[in-house]
Amino acid sequence: MSCCEPQGYEKVFDAREARRAAARYARSGLTTLPRRTVELYRSGVVGGRTLLEVGGGIGDFTVEMLRAGVERATCVDMSTGYDGVADRLLVEAGLADRVDRRTGDLAAHPDLAGPADVVALHSVVCCYPDVRALVTAAADRTREYLVVAFPRRTWWMRAAGAALNVYPVLRASEWRFRVHRPVDVVRAATAAGLRQVRSERFAFDHHLVLAR
Ligand SMILES: C[S@@+](CC[C@H](N)C(=O)[O-])C[C@H]1O[C@@H](n2cnc3c(N)ncnc32)[C@H](O)[C@@H]1O
Numbered sequence: 001m002s003c004c005e006p007q008g009y010e011k012v013f014d015a016r017e018a019r020r021a022a023a024r025y026a027r028s029g030l031t032t033l034p035r036r037t038v039e040l041y042r043s044g045v046v047g048g049r050t051l052l053e054v055g056g057g058i059g060d061f062t063v064e065m066l067r068a069g070v071e072r073a074t075c076v077d078m079s080t081g082y083d084g085v086a087d088r089l090l091v092e093a094g095l096a097d098r099v100d101r102r103t104g105d106l107a108a109h110p111d112l113a114g115p116a117d118v119v120a121l122h123s124v125v126c127c128y129p130d131v132r133a134l135v136t137a138a139a140d141r142t143r144e145y146l147v148v149a150f151p152r153r154t155w156w157m158r159a160a161g162a163a164l165n166v167y168p169v170l171r172a173s174e175w176r177f178r179v180h181r182p183v184d185v186v187r188a189a190t191a192a193g194l195r196q197v198r199s200e201r202f203a204f205d206h207h208l209v210l211a212r
Pocket of ligand 1: 013054055056077079107121122123124128134
């Protein structure tokens with residue numbers, strides 16, 4: 001681990017947060033952004049046989065993509081806090097042998113994962129300080145489609161972020177909620193050879209698809 005990697009993500013993305021996410025998934029399925037990506041995959045707008053999910057949390061999106069037709073997936077997350085719940089979800093779904101879960105910071109250690117046809121980051125760039133490094137690492141691993149969903153840069157989102165960031169300070173975590181500029185996301189991806197093919201705006205987020 002290098003001195004520049006943000007630390008203490010386990011203090012925020014912990015087993016309690018994992019149980020909360022799993023209960024929500026059991027109750028109402030995927031949240032809006034990953035659900036949209038699965039819809040685009042099912043309708044053929046996004047295609048491919050392998051998936052890399054970065055910052056996948058409990059891995060519910062990965063489960064649904066495997067059900068939708070993806071053959072193999074890798075899920076990388078900086079926090080080990082989700083591992084127990086994520087492993088259980090995969091076993092219950094009968095999909096454990098089709099997914100590799102890895103722990104680490106993909107931006108700092110791009111070799112954590114090999115290339116995949118589809119690479120997805122839902123609500124992940126807002127959790128990382130260096131948007132360029134993270135999106136570049138993800139884009140470099142994209143064979144066909146990169147999906148990046150992240151919060152809109154509005155005054156009220158930034159105000160909400162400032163309030164939210166009291167929590168990690170109290171928990172002594174270096175994680176912060178960040179509202180990056182969309183242009184920085186797109187620039188990093190296009191510099192890695194991708195082109196934007198779709199952009200959707202939700203109440204709180206952008207949902208972008210880029211293709212090689
Ligand atoms: C807000 S959660 C989102 C989880 C899931 N994608 C979802 O939509 O429910 C963000 C996750 O991204 C992970 N993360 C942030 N930066 C990362 C990086 N550079 N490499 C790997 N994981 C990262 C965090 O550990 C956290 O679990």
